[in-house]
Amino acid sequence: MTDTQQRISASFATQGLMKTIGASLLLVEEGEVRIEMPYATHLSQQRGYVHAGAIASILDSACGYAALTKAPAECDVVTAEFKINLMRPALGERFVAIGRVQNAGRLLTVCTGEVLAYAGDDAPPKVVALMQATIANIRG
DSSP states (O other): OOOHHHHHOOOOOHHHHHHHHTEEEEEEETTEEEEEEEEOOBBBTTTBBHHHHHHHHHHHHHHHHHHHHSSTTEEEEEEEEEEEEEEOOOOOSSSEEEEEEEOOOSSSSEEEEEEEEEEEESSSOOEEEEEEEEEEEOOO
């Protein structure tokens, strides 16, 4: 495991929300992070779909951690802004958020991301959400 992977894994382990929703890190590479969340009824909204808040949370974290892979070692990151498009109902057995760095600057990093829904059969995953996020580097 690289220093960056260890750093992100340790940070992810401190996030109470990610524990609460059952999310886990799937992949940490330079400029890309993937987070998985299983379907659970306590994450659903009134129609049984996974709540947009849970979808936005894993995608925000995936984008933030993708940005952290490009941040200086002395920096942490926080989300400055994001926009999310919910493409279809979040139905599936598991959901994978993929955050990717598009441009890493000195203070701000722009990321894009998507959430894929996986059903139990051999069907291809479906995109349920797209995000653009601005992530700020913070020192100390």
